[in-house]
Amino acid sequence: MSMLVVNDWVDFKTLKEMLGLSDGNLASHLKTLESNDFIKIKKEFIGRKPQTSYSVTDSGKKAFTEHLDALEEIIRQSK
Amino acid sequence: MDQRNQHLENLTEIRALMERSSRFISLSGLSGVAAGIFALLGAAAVYWYLNISPFDGQNVYYITAENLSRGGMNYLTFFLMDAGIVLVLALASGIFFTTRQARKKRLKMWDASSRRLLINMAIPLGAGGIFCLGLLYHGYFGMVAPATLIFYGLACINASKYTLNDIRNLGILEVILGLISTFFLGYGLEFWAFGFGVLHIVYGLIMYYKYEK
Numbered sequence: 177m178s179m180l181v182v183n184d185w186v187d188f189k190t191l192k193e194m195l196g197l198s199d200g201n202l203a204s205h206l207k208t209l210e211s212n213d214f215i216k217i218k219k220e221f222i223g224r225k226p227q228t229s230y231s232v233t234d235s236g237k238k239a240f241t242e243h244l245d246a247l248e249e250i251i252r253q254s255k
Numbered sequence: 256m257d258q259r260n261q262h263l264e265n266l267t268e269i270r271a272l273m274e275r276s277s278r279f280i281s282l283s284g285l286s287g288v289a290a291g292i293f294a295l296l297g298a299a300a301v302y303w304y305l306n307i308s309p310f311d312g313q314n315v316y317y318i319t320a321e322n323l324s325r326g327g328m329n330y331l332t333f334f335l336m337d338a339g340i341v342l343v344l345a346l347a348s349g350i351f352f353t354t355r356q357a358r359k360k361r362l363k364m365w366d367a368s369s370r371r372l373l374i375n376m377a378i379p380l381g382a383g384g385i386f387c388l389g390l391l392y393h394g395y396f397g398m399v400a401p402a403t404l405i406f407y408g409l410a411c412i413n414a415s416k417y418t419l420n421d422i423r424n425l426g427i428l429e430v431i432l433g434l435i436s437t438f439f440l441g442y443g444l445e446f447w448a449f450g451f452g453v454l455h456i457v458y459g460l461i462m463y464y465k466y467e468k
Contacts, residue, residue, distance in 0.1 A: 247262075
């Protein structure tokens with residue numbers, strides 16, 4: 177999500193490289209995010225190769241911001 | 256303790272990154288349409304003033320204009336006033352439609368993203384404006400129209416990073432138009448009318464139907 181909130185569109189390959197996840201692992205996380213309407217998908221063809229890119233939705237951005245706020249709360253409260 | 260601060264710092268960092276990469280999305284296509292209409296009206300006013308029609312040919316302006324004093328003012332005053340009024344009206348309507356859009360999306364009109372957009376548009380436009388003053392100062396009147404198109408196009412290409420990306424293509428077209436018009440100085444007004452008028456209306460409508468309908 178961090179990557180998606182600072183870039184307009186990120187493709188699967190870039191996500192995989194940056195996060196160091198396997199195809200299946202990444203795909204399942206992306207599926208969960210998408211089913212919650214936090215991200216949207218775009219499938220294109222670069223030449224003849226298919227490329228899937230992802231982008232954050234408004235609700236996804238909102239949820240992520242709340243997530244960050246919650247993390248901050250937890251950190252601040254721990255001594 | 257240190258780890259705690261480290262985590263907090265990471266959070267601040269990513270929040271800052273999010274802030275910096277947010278685009279100003281309230282830009283309304285209708286402002287483009289309005290700007291285009293005003294530009295066409297402004298161009299029409301010039302044709303009326305010079306008493307000529309579009310595509311009459313090169314040098315008609317210079318010959319006609321030099322000897323003209325209509326409406327109680329000389330041609331330079333008229334052109335500058337014309338351009339000035341078009342600019343003010345275009346900006347005003349741009350702000351009007353964009354504010355309306357922002358309100359509809361329940362977003363703020365003046366925030367970090369709109370400020371970023373304005374600054375990054377202002378730099379190329381400001382440079383272009385001063386350059387055009389330089390052109391006028393040296394008497395290169397014919398080069399002003401191409402220069403305005405080129406600088407404006409570059410400003411749009413740059414601005415597209417900070418607002419809706421569709422502006423990028425508009426910018427590219429304006430630059431190409433400006434470059435072509437450099438070699439057809441006699442038709443400056445026609446190129447100007449097309450670049451600031453027609454293209455804006457077309458792009459305004461495209462963006463309007465894409466985002467607001």
